[in-house]
Amino acid sequence: MCHKFFLFFLFLMSAPSLLAQQTYIHAGQLFDGTGDDIRENVTIIISDQTINAIEDGFLEPGSDTNLIDLSNQTVLPGLIDLHVHLEGETNPNRYIETFTMNAEERALRSVMFAKRTLDAGFTTVRDLGGTGANTALRDAIMKGYVSGPRIISVGKSLATTGGHADPTNGSKRELMGQPGPTEGVVNGVADAREAVRQRYKNGADHIKITATGGVLSVAKSGQNPQFMDDELRAIVETANDYDMHVAAHAHGKEGMMRAVLAGVKTIEHGTYMDEEVMQAMVDRNTYYVPTILAGDFVAEKAEIDGYFPDLVRPKAREIGPLIQETFGKAYRYGVPIAFGTDSGVSPHGNNAKEFELMVEAGMTELEAILSSVKTGAEVLGLQDQIGSIEPGKHADIIAVGQNPLEDITALQNVVFVMKGGEVVRL
Structure with a gap:
């Protein structure tokens, strides 16, 4: 039994698609939907469908981490x-x-x-x-x-x-x-x-x-x-x-x-x-x-x-x-x-x-x-799931080329869409 378990463990390790995937988003500007400010140069950390954390700076991804570079875009909640x-x-x-x-x-x-x-x-x-x-x-x-x-x-x-x-x-x-x-x-x-x-x-x-x-x-x-x-x-x-x-x-x-x-x-x-x-x-x-x-x-x-x-x-x-x-x-x-x-x-x-x-x-x-x-x-009644980029919420994230707090028409040209951790437009 132990031998079979060990082989199964090796199989999982050799098939990363079966494990929880982590994604880093490098956001040049982030409007997280919780206030009125824009954060500069942050990393959004996502596991599967969920936002795990938002960290200052552009963190270096590991070998098993997907990186999405939005360092020249403004990132917002879906x-x-x-x-x-x-x-x-x-x-x-x-x-x-x-x-x-x-x-x-x-x-x-x-x-x-x-x-x-x-x-x-x-x-x-x-x-x-x-x-x-x-x-x-x-x-x-x-x-x-x-x-x-x-x-x-x-x-x-x-x-x-x-x-x-x-x-x-x-x-x-x-x-x-x-x-x-x-x-x-x-x-x-x-x-x-x-x-x-x-x-x-x-x-x-x-x-x-x-x-x-x-x-x-x-x-x-x-x-x-x-x-x-x-x-x-x-x-x-x-x-x-x-x-x-x-x-x-x-x-x-x-x-x-x-x-x-x-x-x-x-x-x-x-x-x-x-x-x-x-x-x-x-x-x-x-x-x-x-x-x-x-x-x-x-x-x-x-x-x-x-x-x-x-x-x-x-x-x-x-x-x-x-x-x-x-x-x-x-x-x-x-x-x-x-x-x-x-x-x-x-x-x-x-x-x-x-x-x-x-x-x-x-x-x-x-x-x-x-x-x-x-x-x-x-x-x-879904404010605990969607509507902002915060830890624990669904990874519903979009990006535009300009800051929409300065030019609202920027929202008419979305360049990136992620819904529930899945990239649907890039």
């Missing part, structure tokens, strides 16, 4: 986007795809969008609504079948009949049917509870509701409230039972206020937010996820004939340009802000443009970055 839709991407044929694209094709296409997002430096995203392929994509990435960011999925968003996430809006009557809680359509308290439990059964991590009308749905109003107070309370209470938080798409004030008072975790878009809503969000520590990029994109495309259906075009013209202005007001008021883009409305991989738009509206570069890495991790 970015977090709290609002993406990886199953699709807005295009002039988007609405017909509902009837022409098979579920398998949609799922396979989402792999491409996931890879673009990861390559752009976003190592964690919250996917806020799809068909359920988003949840399957989460699992495929987790199991290593495909490459993409760590996904927190809501599965299918919840709506009321005719609401922003009713999947049959715009269909002829013969195709509308009567979707219910299984399909994410809610009418009444019992439906609300059942719909949340169905999302849990389907494997969703959290819940997304469409508290008001929306821009891109084929329905007249982009801002009317679409849930009653008792329905909202039932959704939030039931979600809480399953340790799921609730994100609320909302443009109009009334629906937004109802959602905040019901206890949702985040308000997405928030276009017609006023100071009464802002104060309610401050009082309840409700986060605002602005998605300025999406507003800019739809306003631009609304000027192209035929890009959007006639019912959508005026909403895109009216609501889109207002989001950046609302963001500036909410920032100055002191509303808690977390980073999110609504990518899928705009092209995947362009997520970092949102940072530039936030800074244009008055936020500092430091605050914009922290809204992604620090606040994003807090919203997800």
